[in-house]
Amino acid sequence: MAATVVCSSGNVEVVCESVPVTSAKKAPVCVLGTGLIGGSLLRAAVAAGYDAWGYNRSPVGARAARADGFDVTEDLPAALRRAAENDALIVVAVPMPAVDHMLSAIADYAPECALTDVVSVKGPVAAAVREHGLAARYVGGHPMAGTSESGWAATDPALFRDAVWAVGVDQGTRADPWTRVVRLALDCGSVVVPVAAAEHDRAVARISHLPHVLAEALAAAGAIGGDLALGLAAGSFRDGTRVAGTAPDLVRAICEPNSAALLEVLDETLTVLSAARDSLRDKQSLADLVEAGHDARQRYESARRWEITGIRPGDHEWLEDLRTAGERGGVITRLD
Amino acid sequence: MAATVVCSSGNVEVVCESVPVTSAKKAPVCVLGTGLIGGSLLRAAVAAGYDAWGYNRSPVGARAARADGFDVTEDLPAALRRAAENDALIVVAVPMPAVDHMLSAIADYAPECALTDVVSVKGPVAAAVREHGLAARYVGGHPMAGTSESGWAATDPALFRDAVWAVGVDQGTRADPWTRVVRLALDCGSVVVPVAAAEHDRAVARISHLPHVLAEALAAAGAIGGDLALGLAAGSFRDGTRVAGTAPDLVRAICEPNSAALLEVLDETLTVLSAARDSLRDKQSLADLVEAGHDARQRYESARRWEITGIRPGDHEWLEDLRTAGERGGVITRLD
Numbered sequence: 001m002a003a004t005v006v007c008s009s010g011n012v013e014v015v016c017e018s019v020p021v022t023s024a025k026k027a028p029v030c031v032l033g034t035g036l037i038g039g040s041l042l043r044a045a046v047a048a049g050y051d052a053w054g055y056n057r058s059p060v061g062a063r064a065a066r067a068d069g070f071d072v073t074e075d076l077p078a079a080l081r082r083a084a085e086n087d088a089l090i091v092v093a094v095p096m097p098a099v100d101h102m103l104s105a106i107a108d109y110a111p112e113c114a115l116t117d118v119v120s121v122k123g124p125v126a127a128a129v130r131e132h133g134l135a136a137r138y139v140g141g142h143p144m145a146g147t148s149e150s151g152w153a154a155t156d157p158a159l160f161r162d163a164v165w166a167v168g169v170d171q172g173t174r175a176d177p178w179t180r181v182v183r184l185a186l187d188c189g190s191v192v193v194p195v196a197a198a199e200h201d202r203a204v205a206r207i208s209h210l211p212h213v214l215a216e217a218l219a220a221a222g223a224i225g226g227d228l229a230l231g232l233a234a235g236s237f238r239d240g241t242r243v244a245g246t247a248p249d250l251v252r253a254i255c256e257p258n259s260a261a262l263l264e265v266l267d268e269t270l271t272v273l274s275a276a277r278d279s280l281r282d283k284q285s286l287a288d289l290v291e292a293g294h295d296a297r298q299r300y301e302s303a304r305r306w307e308i309t310g311i312r313p314g315d316h317e318w319l320e321d322l323r324t325a326g327e328r329g330g331v332i333t334r335l336d
Numbered sequence: 337m338a339a340t341v342v343c344s345s346g347n348v349e350v351v352c353e354s355v356p357v358t359s360a361k362k363a364p365v366c367v368l369g370t371g372l373i374g375g376s377l378l379r380a381a382v383a384a385g386y387d388a389w390g391y392n393r394s395p396v397g398a399r400a401a402r403a404d405g406f407d408v409t410e411d412l413p414a415a416l417r418r419a420a421e422n423d424a425l426i427v428v429a430v431p432m433p434a435v436d437h438m439l440s441a442i443a444d445y446a447p448e449c450a451l452t453d454v455v456s457v458k459g460p461v462a463a464a465v466r467e468h469g470l471a472a473r474y475v476g477g478h479p480m481a482g483t484s485e486s487g488w489a490a491t492d493p494a495l496f497r498d499a500v501w502a503v504g505v506d507q508g509t510r511a512d513p514w515t516r517v518v519r520l521a522l523d524c525g526s527v528v529v530p531v532a533a534a535e536h537d538r539a540v541a542r543i544s545h546l547p548h549v550l551a552e553a554l555a556a557a558g559a560i561g562g563d564l565a566l567g568l569a570a571g572s573f574r575d576g577t578r579v580a581g582t583a584p585d586l587v588r589a590i591c592e593p594n595s596a597a598l599l600e601v602l603d604e605t606l607t608v609l610s611a612a613r614d615s616l617r618d619k620q621s622l623a624d625l626v627e628a629g630h631d632a633r634q635r636y637e638s639a640r641r642w643e644i645t646g647i648r649p650g651d652h653e654w655l656e657d658l659r660t661a662g663e664r665g666g667v668i669t670r671l672d
Contacts, residue, residue: 144570164568193567203565207558211572213622214550216629217608221601222543223632227665229539230636231529232500234480236547237636239575244633248626255626259616265557266613270606272553277602280595286549290584290591293552296559297580300566300573329563 026050026187027114027180028088030079032102033057034065034072036146037118038093039155041188042070047157048187051086055079056152057098064152076102080109089180091141092117092125095253099125103132114177116141116184120204121258122168122197139181140168140197142204143190150247161189164331169194169322175314183335191305192332194322205261210269212243212251213262219244305331362386362523363450363516364424366415368438369393370401370408372482373454374429375491377524378406383493384523387422391415392488393434400488412438416445425516427477428453428461431589435461439468450513452477452520456540457594458504458533475517476504476533478540479526486583497525500667505530505658511650519671527641528668530658541597546605548579548587549598555580641667 029052031042038054042065045052053071056062065072073079083090090113092102099119106115115138119125122140129138145163147154165185167178185192195203219241222229243251255262276289308330311321322332365388367378374390378401381388389407392398401408409415419426426449428438435455442451451474455461458476465474481499483490501521503514521528531539555577558565579587591598612625644666647657658668 144568146571163570166568193564195564195568199564200568203561203568206561206565207569207573210557211554211576213609213612213625214554215572215576215633216622216625217605217612218547218550219629219632219636220608220625221546221605223635224604225539225542226663227639228529228531228535228663229542230639231641231662231665231667232480232502232531232536232539233543233636234499235482236551236579237543239578240547240551241629241633241636242575243572244629245637246630248623248630251626251630252622255622256616256620259620263613263617266609266616268560269553269557270609270613272556273549273602273606273609276549276553277599277606280592280602281599284592284595286552286588286591287584289549289552289556290587293555293577293580294582294584294587296555297551297577299559300555300569300577301581303563303566305567327562327564329567331567 026183028052028083028086029091029184030054030083030088030110030113031091031093032076032079033092033094033098034061034070034152034155035093036150036154037143037159038091039065039152040145040157040159041091041093041118041143042072043155043157044160044188045184046070050184050187053079053082057094061152068152076105077109080105083113084110087113089114089116089177089184091184092119095119095250096121096124096257097253100128103128103134107132107134113137114180115139116177116181118143120208120254122166122200124257126168126170126197135172137174137177139173139178140166140170140200141181141185142166142200143185143188144208145190150250158189160185163190165190165192166195166200167192167332168197168200169319169326170196171319173319175318179313179335182332186332186334193330194308194326194332196323199323199327201258202261202264205258205265209255209258209262210265212246212255213266214269215241215244216251303329305329308332362519364388364419364422365427365520366390366419366424366446366449367427367429368412368415369428369430369434370397370406370488370491371429372486372490373479373495374427375401375488376481376493376495377427377429377454377479378408379491379493380496380524381520382406386520386523389415389418393430397488404488412441413445416441419449420446423449425450425452425513425520427520428455431455431586432457432460432593433589436464439464439470443468443470449473450516451475452503452513452517454479456544456590458502458536460593462504462506462533471508473510473513475509475513476502476506476536477517477521478502478536479521479524480544481526486586494525496521499526501526501528502531502536503528503668504533504536505655505662506532507655509655511654515649515671518668522668522670530644530662530666530668532659535659535663537594538597538600541594541601545591545594545598546601548582548591549602550605551577551580552587639665641665644668
């Protein structure tokens with residue numbers, strides 16, 4: 001099979017000319033953790049025709065999912081034995097601090113299953129997967145979607161529609177589990193960006209973790225201004241602080257495991273902001289910062305995705321080729 | 337007349353019990369500058385039944401306004417003579433760098449008119465007004481509304497609906513022009529926060545100018561990550577950088593005149609971010625920042641406005657009383 005491509009803009013239109021699609025069998029899916037992301041994935045997979053079930057640690061969350069008609073258990077070994085029996089793709093959908101416990105259970109009950117995850121960092125997950133001897137059938141994943149809500153009540157089968165789903169193309173990745181993960185992402189309505197773990201983690205430090213850090217700092221600065229400042233706050237403050245509404249534990253679980261990459265971009269940003277401060281103080285000017293920021297936002301708004309075509313999983317240098325294409329803004333929109 | 341009050345939440349519901357409203361005469365309005373804010377104000381005032389006209393420096397903008405049926409001229413002296421003849425309220429709606437030129441013309445052609453402005457800082461405008469000998473009938477104003485667009489094409493008569501409009505209550509403010517400005521703000525659909533110039537400028541540094549600075553820095557950091565990072569960007573980056581789409585000249589005209597207050601809060605934020613960086617580096621923890629930010633955002637989301645009642649413009653200590661009420665989150669929703 002070969003990944004083909006589409007020219008797609010920001011998050012809008014997809015103009016498509018492509019070879020006929022071979023709709024291969026949808027392998028069963030076992031989702032570990034049915035919070036916002038895992039629960040939405042379970043819903044989306046079922047809606048797309050997958051045989052899918054889940055595990056959730058909290059009985060309250062599991063009951064809520066069952067009440068909505070989904071097959072979610074609090075019995076982790078049972079969920080994993082079923083995965084092993086059905087050759088399911090296992091999706092680890094818990095925050096980073098709980099990943100190790102999941103991997104340990106997978107190693108015990110379903111070590112031969114294809115394995116992916118939807119955790120917000122990839123390097124630390126890959127390292128944990130290696131420690132548990134599960135690397136052979138592992139492919140990292142990260143759907144770039146979410147809200148400031150959490151838990152089953154916030155789940156939405158359309159959460160991944162028109163979203164970008166990062167899928168790992170690290171050295172040693174095998175074609176079969178990779179194809180399964182990509183197919184699931186596509187069937188949930190996303191496009192796939194192929195990316196190696198380290199590059200992923202550096203990129204999300206910039207476009208996901210730094211936004212959280214700055215939103216928290218902005219919210220705090222506003223509140224120091226008291227009722228008057230918060231009462232005068234309008235769109236720029238509201239939008240700039242939106243993600244500060246996310247549960248603190250979740251923000252920490254997202255950002256802290258990526259500390260190396262986040263520290264690098266945080267240092268860089270402190271340098272940029274300090275230079276802006278000096279320029280404002282000495283020359284009453286924010287010109288450099290404002291022009292760089294405006295150019296950057298324009299570049300973001302006008303970015304056009306292009307479809308990766310003709311790279312066949314398993315072919316010579318397919319991983320390197322996909323990695324290069326992903327770095328250049330290419331996306332996979334179908335498997336042929 | 338007395339300002340009365342309503343218990344109003346965030347930007348939603350207004351539960352109102354109040355004495356009968358005296359709908360006093362709507363005095364004519366002359367708007368200088370028909371860009372996003374001034375043009376929207378002209379539209380809103382006309383929609384509310386005011387006799388209103390405008391001046392715009394750019395013939396293109398003036399023609400666009402006339403094509404939409406609004407009375408906008410490129411002849412500043414003519415617009416101001418008409419204001420003087422009709423005892424109009426003059427609204428200065430140009431960016432800070434152009435304010436001095438407007439005030440100079442007002443001093444020449446309409447020095448007796450009631451005068452307000454919609455500029456994003458209040459201290460520097462008040463100082464310029466004093467220099468031109470126009471302080472006696474001046475009352476500062478600042479509607480907390482806008483988009484990242486600019487120019488007549490972006491104008492919207494509903495821009496101020498359910499917005500907050502800061503109106504000056506500095507020492508020496510006279511009751512008559514103050515009442516005119518408040519009435520116009522209310523008739524445009526806003527609620528009024530009474531605030532002294534210096535407090536306004538400190539507050540907007542936190543909730544308007546800092547958001548711009550951080551959005552620019554975030555956008556720049558994202559773009560450094562190239563096509564891959566921008567391609568992976570989702571809601572947190574999109575919302576956190578939205579205002580970086582604003583025209584650079586406009587952002588600078590908004591932020592730079594408030595440099596003293598902005599420098600203070602920028603230094604404070606650099607300290608907060610540096611501490612977060614150190615904590616992440618030394619303890620792998622963002623706990624302090626994330627908890628402070630989350631608490632702050634919760635406070636913002638749950639803030640409840642309350643209606644200021646029983647303060648009569650011109651009464652003993654009315655300005656001090658309104659200032660205190662505004663600092664405590666009070667708003668004016670009607671003039672009785």
